[in-house]
Amino acid sequence: MKALHFDGKNLKCMEDYPKPQTGEALVKVSMAGICGTDLEILQGYMSYEGVLGHEFVGVVVESQNKDIVGKRVVGEINVGCENCDSCKKGMQRHCPNRSVLGILNRDGAFAEYLTLPERNLHVIPDSVTDEQAIFVEPIAAAFEIKEQISLNPGWHVAIVGDGRLSQLIVSVLKTSCSDITCFGKHQKKLDRLAKLGIKTKIGIQSNDKFSFDLVVEATGSNSGFLDSMNLVKPKGIVILKSTIASKENLDLTPAVVNEITLVGSRCGPFRPAIDALATGIISVEGLIDSKYPLENFKEAIDHAKNSNILKVVLVP
Template identity: 25%
Template structure:
């Protein structure tokens, strides 16, 4: 099969590779669409020790079951494989499973390829009329859905129902759409990149700001660098909530003194639970997360150039979807 291989920092190659190694109970899926995530970019730059080269990256995918009794079933992929037997799994917090695996990290190869392998319980059926290119957005949207849910659950009911999302990439946009879908009426997005900001203003109803203008009860940091954590610390209202998704930098930015004195709740959010993924997919298929016209579609063969353009900041769309078969 053809695949895009992460070979070394800032080095990718598109070539023939063996078919995926199948673990017990795995199902083989023909990949029809796969998105590029910020974590793929971190790996590409050599900033993610969890993704050592050589490796097939990519975990935001949708496709068609290739073999077995469900051959032909259209599916979107929950890439997080868990043990289903530990306390975290039994309590519905599968994303905290100590034995969790995710495609695009060893021992599981990713979906920047024509085929990928996953257990059947990780597959969610996609309606026949729903495009698989849009179904691949379920994974990044689920990340935003999970953060939005946790942030809203932690928000004191006496506080104004208003949020600020820092970062207008796919996860920031997913957080905005999820907050709105979960009932929050007022959500602004901070995005300093002019091209990205214009794209967002053309494709969603949020107010797009180059920098935070006022404090907010709930802030979602979808970037996760020192500067955005500092902005979140400075602009969260007393008694408010900061939900942190981004993994751009490990250290710096949080004003721990202010967060302590103002009783600010800080929540680290990682991926999603199985229920979050299911809820996101159903909202996606029902139109509850908007028209989804905010991605650019390219072929997997252009992956090397696409990563270079993303790194250079010349891609306006929050998400690029790669198609392995055209």
């Protein structure tokens, strides 16, 4: 089959990559989104080698569960061993023996086919298009914030970053909090949020410092973390929502002095994300900038790296 394989240094489109073996559900990939994590992996994050990609929608072509064959699905990316204490507590995403689609010990979605256990798959309703469905995984990651902390509707909330994930985080938090400000660097991206009624700013002003109850960092950069620490009130909360491949040192002194609660946040629940798309609570209109066939991956990756672009999609 056709697949994009990363050997730790180079990304190549292989025409004869082995088709996944059965034993799990076999999914024919319809489209897959290029995520910030994919770009970080190409820079050395997780030391991953294999087929990239974890945001996808596809059709089940083989499964022991005949009810889902022929159905459109998305998939939770963490596959636990089901035997350890974490898995027995329902925390498969923290299983020490887990594999992660396109990230850790499991080939991903930048291919014609992928496999996942049936328990990881979620059927997509007809009211949700493929173009919407590829956002289920990052929307679920945004919903994880609501699982981790109890949001106060009266909080002043800041989102640091204006990219793909930030846009979705804003949409999710907007369902609980009315006072949200997004700090970014790209006017086009901020304009989209402004149309949703979100306050937007380029750069931090003196009156912004130490004025937010909750700050969500979603830039994937050291500077974004430092900005977050400058925005959050003493005894406030900072949600760390992005991975950073940089090995530069970070000064955590402000977190100690100001008694900041730092919350790491990763994957989240798929069902609320699917329901939010199906009911129209969350809109992803205007997020997809372009689609590329798999063999045009170099152009697609370069396009996705452009700071003015929100989402690039690969079509196997």
